[in-house]
Structure formats: structure tokens, C-alpha cells
Amino acid sequence: MAEKTTPAGTPLIDMRNISIAFGGIRAVDDASIDLFPGEVVALLGHNGAGKSTLIKILSGAYKRDAGQIFVNGEEASISNPRDAKKYGIETIYQTLALADNVDAAANLFLGRELMTGWGTLDDVAMEAEARKVMGRLNPRFQRFKEPVVKLSGGQRQSVAIARAILFNARILIMDEPTAALGPQETAQVGELVRQLKADGIGIFLISHDIHDVFELADRVCVMKNGQVVGTARTSDVTQDEVLGMIILGKCPPGAIPGPGALKIAA
Amino acid sequence: MTDTASNTPVANATADRARAAELSAVGRFLKATELDTRMLGMVGALLVIWIGIHILSGGLFLTPRNLWNLSVQTSSVAIMATGMVLVIVMRNIDLSVGSVEGVIGMIMGVAQAEFLVRVIGFQLGNPWLWIIALAAGVALGLLIGAFQGFIIAYMEVPAFIVTLGGLLVWRGMAWLITSGRTVAPLDATFQLMGGGPRGSIGATASWIVGVVACAAVAFALLNGRSQRKRFNFPLRPVWAETFLGLVACAAILGAVWVANSYPWPVGIVRQYAQQNGITIPEGGLFIAHGIAIPVLMAVAVGIIMTFITRRTRFGRYVFAIGGNPEAAELAGINTRWVTMKVFMIMGVLAAISAAISSARLNASTNALGTLDELLVIAAAVIGGTSLAGGSGTVLGAMLGALLMQSLQSGMVLLGIDSPLQSIVVGAVLVVAVWLDTVYRKRV
Numbered sequence: 001m002a003e004k005t006t007p008a009g010t011p012l013i014d015m016r017n018i019s020i021a022f023g024g025i026r027a028v029d030d031a032s033i034d035l036f037p038g039e040v041v042a043l044l045g046h047n048g049a050g051k052s053t054l055i056k057i058l059s060g061a062y063k064r065d066a067g068q069i070f071v072n073g074e075e076a077s078i079s080n081p082r083d084a085k086k087y088g089i090e091t092i093y094q095t096l097a098l099a100d101n102v103d104a105a106a107n108l109f110l111g112r113e114l115m116t117g118w119g120t121l122d123d124v125a126m127e128a129e130a131r132k133v134m135g136r137l138n139p140r141f142q143r144f145k146e147p148v149v150k151l152s153g154g155q156r157q158s159v160a161i162a163r164a165i166l167f168n169a170r171i172l173i174m175d176e177p178t179a180a181l182g183p184q185e186t187a188q189v190g191e192l193v194r195q196l197k198a199d200g201i202g203i204f205l206i207s208h209d210i211h212d213v214f215e216l217a218d219r220v221c222v223m224k225n226g227q228v229v230g231t232a233r234t235s236d237v238t239q240d241e242v243l244g245m246i247i248l249g250k251c252p253p254g255a256i257p258g259p260g261a262l263k264i265a266a
Numbered sequence: 267m268t269d270t271a272s273n274t275p276v277a278n279a280t281a282d283r284a285r286a287a288e289l290s291a292v293g294r295f296l297k298a299t300e301l302d303t304r305m306l307g308m309v310g311a312l313l314v315i316w317i318g319i320h321i322l323s324g325g326l327f328l329t330p331r332n333l334w335n336l337s338v339q340t341s342s343v344a345i346m347a348t349g350m351v352l353v354i355v356m357r358n359i360d361l362s363v364g365s366v367e368g369v370i371g372m373i374m375g376v377a378q379a380e381f382l383v384r385v386i387g388f389q390l391g392n393p394w395l396w397i398i399a400l401a402a403g404v405a406l407g408l409l410i411g412a413f414q415g416f417i418i419a420y421m422e423v424p425a426f427i428v429t430l431g432g433l434l435v436w437r438g439m440a441w442l443i444t445s446g447r448t449v450a451p452l453d454a455t456f457q458l459m460g461g462g463p464r465g466s467i468g469a470t471a472s473w474i475v476g477v478v479a480c481a482a483v484a485f486a487l488l489n490g491r492s493q494r495k496r497f498n499f500p501l502r503p504v505w506a507e508t509f510l511g512l513v514a515c516a517a518i519l520g521a522v523w524v525a526n527s528y529p530w531p532v533g534i535v536r537q538y539a540q541q542n543g544i545t546i547p548e549g550g551l552f553i554a555h556g557i558a559i560p561v562l563m564a565v566a567v568g569i570i571m572t573f574i575t576r577r578t579r580f581g582r583y584v585f586a587i588g589g590n591p592e593a594a595e596l597a598g599i600n601t602r603w604v605t606m607k608v609f610m611i612m613g614v615l616a617a618i619s620a621a622i623s624s625a626r627l628n629a630s631t632n633a634l635g636t637l638d639e640l641l642v643i644a645a646a647v648i649g650g651t652s653l654a655g656g657s658g659t660v661l662g663a664m665l666g667a668l669l670m671q672s673l674q675s676g677m678v679l680l681g682i683d684s685p686l687q688s689i690v691v692g693a694v695l696v697v698a699v700w701l702d703t704v705y706r707k708r709v
Contacts, residue, residue: 061596082598097596101589101656102582110586111597113579120577128497147589 010073012037012202013089013171018057018067027053029226030067030259035171035202040193042205042217042234044246050226051206052094055173058204059091060084071171082111088170092177094206096160100149104141105130107148108163133162137192153180161189165196172196175206190216210239224249227260298506304650304705308665312672319676326679330528334555336668336675337525338461338626341564342367342619343638344667347645348571348660349615352581352608354646355588357655358418358425360609362432363616363642366410367635368440371620374403375449375630378456396456403617410436411613415606433639440632450629460626461558463530472556476522480515487511526554560622564664567618571660574611584608588655644691645670648698652706670694 011034020028028050035041043051056062058069060081069076071087078084084091098107105126114129116122127144134141138158148156157180164172174193178186193203193216207213213220214234222229222245229245232255241252251261296303320327346363353360378399382388388395414432418425451457458465467475487507494501530538530553538553539546575581583604587594595601619638624630649666651658673694677687 059596080598081596085598091596093596095592097590097593099586099589099593099597099656102585106582106586110582110594111599113582115579121579121582124493124497124499127499 009036011035011070012039012072013058013204014070014073015054015058016068016070018054018064018069020053020057020062020065026226028057028064031223031226031228032067032258033221033228033231035204037170037202038197038200039219040197040203040205040217042207042213042220043223044207044210044213044220044242045223045229046246049223051223052175053226054223055091055175055204055206058084059089059173061091085112085167088168089173090164090167090169090171091173092160092164092175094175094179096156096180098148098156098160101147103147104134104144104151104159104162107159108133108166110163112167129166130162133166134158137162137188154182154185157181157185157189161192165192169201171202171204173204173206176208177205178207178209178212186212210242213242214239222246224260228258229260229262230255230257232256298503299510300502300506301510302659304702305659305662305665307701307705308649308662308669312665312669315669315672315676319672319679323676323679327676330524332675332679333524334528334558336671337521337561338558339675340664340668340671341461341558341560342622342626343641343645343671344564344664345567345619345622346612346615346638346642347649347663347667348567349608349612350642350646351571351649351651351658351660351663352575352584353425353612354643354651354653355655355658356584356605356608357588357591358605358608359643360414360425360429360612361639361643362414362429362436363612363619364635364638364640365433365436365440366407366613366616367620367623367638368632369436369443370403370406370410370617371624371630371634372440372443372449372632373406374399374456374621375452375624376443377402378453379449379451379630391454393455396453399453399456400621403621404614407613407615407617407620408610409613411610411616412606414613415609418609419602419605437632437636440634444632446632448629448631452625452628452630456621457625457628458559459563459621460623460628461560462626463534463553463555465560465625466525466555466558467562468556469526469554470556472522472526472554475557475562476519479518483514483518484511522557525557528555529553530555560626563618563622567615568660568664575660580604580607585656588657590656641667641670644695648695650702652702 013033013035015034016032018028018031019026031050031054033041033043033054043055045051053062057064058078060078060083063079069078071089076083076087078087078089081091099110102110105123108130109126114122114125116125130144134144138155141155141158143151143155148159151159157177161177164174178189181189190212193205196203205213205217217234219231219233220237220242221231222242224246229249230251232242232252236254237252241254244250244252245255249260249262251257316328326332346367350360350363378395382395382398383390410432414428417423417428487510491501491507529535532550535551535553536546538544539551544551575584583594583599583601586597586599587601587604591601616635620635623634627634645667646658646663647653647666648669649659649662649664651663670691673691674687677690682690
């Protein structure tokens with residue numbers, strides 16, 4: 001059973017026994033999760049289950065108290081967002097994390113600006129790159145000169161996504177990527193996920209929409225109270241069983257139970 | 267036609283075109299030149315104030331002499347306002363600049379007039395005097411800025427509190443250095459930074475500066491155009507580029523012409539003629555001031571600070587942090603170090619202002635720069651810097667400083683009592699920010 005539930009080879013990301021506490025509350029408690037190339041793993045759970053916190057440890061926004069992170073089988077030291085980016089880990093945050101007062105190109109290249117030979121910002125080159133990548137994601141986008149605060153929710157989302165894929169990410173973290181989007185734009189994001197997957201990029205997807213998850217994800221990992229309830233291939237479990245994992249912490253037979261699984265007196 | 271039809275791209279494009287046609291001539295003009303309407307508003311307000319005071323004072327305001335003095339009086343506050351823009355853009359504040367200016371002015375005065383002469387044994391008039399004094403002042407400004415910036419960025423004490431403390435501490439230090447005694451006179455070369463007939467560059471050099479500046483404007487416009495062509499971006503129409511270039515050059519050459527129309531006072535001309543063995547012709551000798559050295563310093567600071575905010579990574583980070591500190595942090599920006607650097611720049615600018623104001627006074631007093639922090643903050647805010655952070659321009663802040671100084675000198679010319687002057691300046695500050703708030707909501 002166990003061989004069937006995880007793909008073979010070296011995982012792109014292997015987070016082992018991760019813990020973090022905020023003032024006595026164990027937001028993530030001994031959680032382990034892995035991700036293989038070209039795979040989409042969905043993280044599910046209630047609000048406050050620890051999904052976002054776990055993922056922020058991977059993206060360098062939080063420092064873990066315990067545990068190890070392996071990238072391509074080698075132990076990685078990630079203590080800030082810059083470190084994570086060095087390993088090719090890019091994140092699309094739920095809040096989008098855009099600097100509202102500067103334009104799309106400045107946001108795309110924030111922290112990784114293109115420079116001229118004189119050591120000054122090469123705004124023209126950045127705008128050219130921005131036009132290319134935005135043309136792929138949102139061909140009708142033309143507002144390159146305006147601060148992103150003036151853009152619509154969907155346009156802002158495309159800027160955040162464009163920033164993540166611009167630098168040849170190998171691992172992409174998407175925290176509620178479709179929360180602010182209409183149906184058409186959500187379909188576009190789905191299409192993008194499939195495209196990135198085909199390129200061999202590993203994706204962690206945090207979502208509340210269980211239909212989305214079953215459509216896009218290869219595996220699901222359910223968290224509850226900071227612990228992993230279980231991990232399963234989406235083909236091995238039903239939506240109802242996954243809901244049972246989220247709500248009750250009950251691990252179905254098709255899943256590998258984690259430390260957070262409901263212990264049934266047997 | 268149904269409602270859904272209006273959502274198709276074709277329908278949208280037609281609507282866009284229709285909207286473009288609806289734009290008035292003014293709207294089309296603004297769109298073509300890409301001019302900032304807020305900046306235009308400030309220039310308009312400045313002109314209204316100038317012309318208003320000119321008429322009220324019976325033609326005293328718009329004279330070469332008054333405009334030249336206005337430019338010199340503005341430089342000190344304008345220089346600090348450029349740094350305050352960065353501080354406020356990052357959602358901080360610096361209340362200590364006036365006191366920092368005071369303590370640095372004191373140190374520079376004591377260094378050149380007493381310490382270097384009496385303790386180290388330099389001769390009076392030694393060119394090293396002013397160089398060492400100025401360098402020490404700038405270094406001290408950098409240190410004070412670094413110290414306050416460190417407490418703000420790394421020890422996480424709010425900037426308001428740290429610099430409020432600084433306001434008291436540095437003013438107290440300025441007094442302690444000489445126990446309140448005024449230090450004078452200052453080194454003759456150092457004094458040139460304060461302006462005056464000798465602290466100006468004269469007519470020929472002023473014209474050269476003006477022509478070089480015009481050439482730089484033309485080069486910048488052409489360079490921007492070729493850059494955009496390289497990537498096939500939309501270009502401004504040629505007439506708009508030409509118009510912008512001509513207006514900028516006219517403003518530059520006009521300012522030079524005004525500075526060159528202000529002659530040296532008769533007494534100084536006579537002294538100068540005697541020293542150089544020139545006989546004064548019938549009807550007097552016309553020697554023009556030209557651009558004052560402090561004004562040149564302010565312009566240089568303005569250009570450098572504009573360059574820093576617009577063209578460097580550091581400037582980009584300052585604005586990004588002001589717009590969304592969390593996003594900047596997640597993008598991997600070292601926000602603490604950027605914060606500390608901003609306060610270091612502010613300290614250096616306060617030192618430059620200290621040099622100008624003490625040179626102008628030809629004395630170092632412990633009251634130098636008192637209340638300047640409020641003028642500097644007001645200049646930045648009137649110049650369109652948002653206290654919420656994330657927006658502001660160096661040019662706007664400098665124009666803000668000029669506007670405040672115009673009001674103050676204008677009221678002096680009109681013979682308005684100083685309490686009434688304060689009332690007007692205070693009211694103008696509030697009204698200016700209110701207008702700006704209204705403007706931001708509409709755009």
C-alpha cells in the first residue's frame with residue numbers, strides 16, 4: 001500500500017518533523033510532507049490548522065523551531081525569503097504581498113532588479129520582461145505604468161503569479177491562489193498549474209475548494225491542529241473521505257496516517 | 267444589443283476610443299506630455315503666491331534681488347526636505363533634524379574657529395580649516411543618523427520617539443559644547459557656502475551652468491526616447507517632447523538670467539575695485555551675483571537624491587517598503603538595513619544644511635536650526651509626500667520648501683507681524699494637505 005501512495009525517486013522537497021510554536025501555541029507540530037517533480041500536492045485543513053504556517057517555513061517567512069528541510073535530497077538551510085528563492089522556491093501569498101504603490105514591473109522584480117552596466121535600475125528592460133510574462137498570463141493586461149493598487153483583483157493576482165514564475169521556479173507554493181478570482185480567471189490559473197506541472201515544477205497548493213483540489217492535485221495532505229492527519233493520492237480517496245479527514249481527523253484506508261490521525265481504540 | 271455584448275473586447279476597445287475622444291484638449295495635452303498634475307498644481311500655487319505678494323507689496327517681490335535672496339533662504343530647508351521625503355515614504359518621521367543641524371553647526375564652528383587653530387596650531391585662513399571642519403560635520407551627521415537609525419531599525423523603538431529624544435538631546439549637546447557661547451567669525455572660505463556677493467559664482471559661470479543644464483535636459487529626453495524605442499514601447503509625441511524640453515530650458519535660463527540681474531551692492535563693488543585696481547566708470551560698475559553657492563549645493567543635492575530615489579535599487583526598496591513593509595520583507599529585502607541607511611542620509615543632509623546656515627550667519631550658535639524640523643516636514647508634506655508612506659518626490663519637497671519660504675519672506679515684505687505669519691503658515695500647511703487628500707480621492 002505504502003509504495004503505491006508515494007511516487008518513486010528523490011523528492012524535490014522533503015520537510016521532516018517540522019515544529020514551530022508561537023507563544024506556547026504549537027502552530028505546526030512534528031509535521032512531515034514531501035513533493036516530487038511535476039507533482040501537485042494540496043494542503044487542506046481548517047483555518048488555523050497550520051497549513052499556511054508550514055508553508056511559510058518553507059518559503060523562509062518563519063523560522064522553524066525543529067525539523068529538517070531537504071531540497072533534492074540535500075539538507076537546505078532556509079532562514080529567510082532570500083534563502084528560499086536561492087533554492088528555486090517561489091511563493092504566491094494569500095495576501096499577494098505586492099507593494100501597492102509601485103508598478104507591475106517593479107513588483108515582478110522586487111528584490112531581484114535588473115541593473116544596467118552603470119549599476120542603475122534598468123526599468124526599460126524590466127518592463128520588457130514584464131510585458132512578456134504578463135502577455136503569457138493575461139494577454140489583455142496593458143496597465144504597466146500604473147501602481148498595482150489601481151489594478152483589479154484578478155490583475156493583481158496575475159502580477160503575483162507572474163512574479164513567482166518569472167525566475168524559473170522549481171518549487172511553487174500557491175496559498176489560496178484563486179480566492180480573489182472569478183470563474184474565468186480561476187480556470188486560467190488551473191490551466192497554468194497544468195502547464196507548470198508539465199514543465200516538471202512541483203507545486204504546493206493551499207485551497208479551501210475541495211473540487212479545485214481534486215481537479216488539480218495528485219496528492220492531498222490534510223492538517224488539523226498543527227499536525228498531519230494523513231496523506232493520500234487523490235485517486236485513492238473520495239471527496240467525502242477527505243472531508244472526514246479535515247473535520248474529524250479520521251484517516252481513511254486509502255491514506256497514510258500521520259501523527260495527527262484520530263486514534264481509534266482498536 | 268444585450269448587456270453581455272458590452273463585455274467583448276471589441277466593444278471595450280470602441281468604448282476606450284470613445285472615451286479618449288471625449289478627453290478635453292487639456293486632458294490630451296496632459297496625457298501626451300505625461301506631466302504630473304499634482305506637480306503642475308504646486309507650480310500654479312507658487313505662481314499665484316508670487317504674483318499675489320508682488321501686487322500686494324507694490325512690486326517688491328518679483329525683483330532679481332528678492333528672488334535671489336529667496337533662493338538662498340530656501341536652500342537649507344530644501345536640502346533637508348529631500349531626505350525627509352525618504353524618511354516619510356518609509357512611514358517614519360525625523361523630528362531631530364533641526365537639533366542635529368544645531369549640534370553639527372556648533373561642532374563645525376568650534377573646529378574651524380577654535381580647536382584646529384588653538385589646539386592643533388593651524389594658521390587662520392589655512393584651506394584645510396574649512397575642509398576638515400566640513401568633513402567632520404558630515405561624518406558626525408552620518409554617525410548621528412546611523413545611531414538613531416540603528417535604534418529605530420534594529421532595537422525597534424518607534425522613529426517618532428527616538429527622534430523626539432534626539433530633538434532634546436542634540437539641542438542640549440549644542441549648548442553644552444560651548445556652554446551657550448556663540449562662535450564667530452568663521453573661516454573665510456567656509457563662509458562662501460552661505461551665499462552673499464562672494465559666495466556666488468558670477469555671471470559667466472552661471473551662464474555656463476545654465477547651458478550645461480539645458481544640454482543635460484535634452485540628453486535625458488533623447489536618451490529616454492531611444493531606450494523606449496529599443497523595446498518598442500509607446501512613445502510620447504515629438505511635439506510633447508520638444509515642448510517639455512523647451513519649457514525646462516526656459517525655466518533654467520530664466521533663473522540664471524534673474525540671478526545675473528542682481529548686482530553687487532555699491533560698497534562691495536567699490537572695495538573690490540580698489541583691491542583689483544579697477545577704476546569705476548561713470549554710472550557705476552555692474553557686477554552680477556550669479557547663482558549663489560548654497561543654491562548650487564541644493565540643486566546638486568536635489569539631483570543626487572532624485573537619482574537615488576528613481577534609479578537605484580536602494581531607492582526602489584525605500585518606496586516598496588513604504589508601500590507594503592511585509593511584501594518587501596517577503597521579497598527578500600533587508601528592511602532594517604534600508605531603514606538605517608535612510609536615517610544616515612538624513613544625518614548627512616542635516617550636516618550640509620548646518621554648513622550653509624552657519625556660513626550664512628557667519629557664526630555658530632546653539633539655536634541654529636531651531637524649529638527647522640517642522641519646516642522640513644511641512645515642506646515635504648506640502649510637496650506631496652504622503653504621511654501614510656509610499657509616495658513622494660524629491661522635486662515636490664524642494665518646491666514645497668520654496669513655497670513655504672516664499673510665503674514667509676513675502677509676509678516679511680508686506681510687514682505682517684510674526685505671530686500672524688505663524689498663523690498663516692500653519693493654516694497653509696493644513697489646507698495644502700487637505701487639498702492633496704481631496705486630489706488623491708478623485709484620481
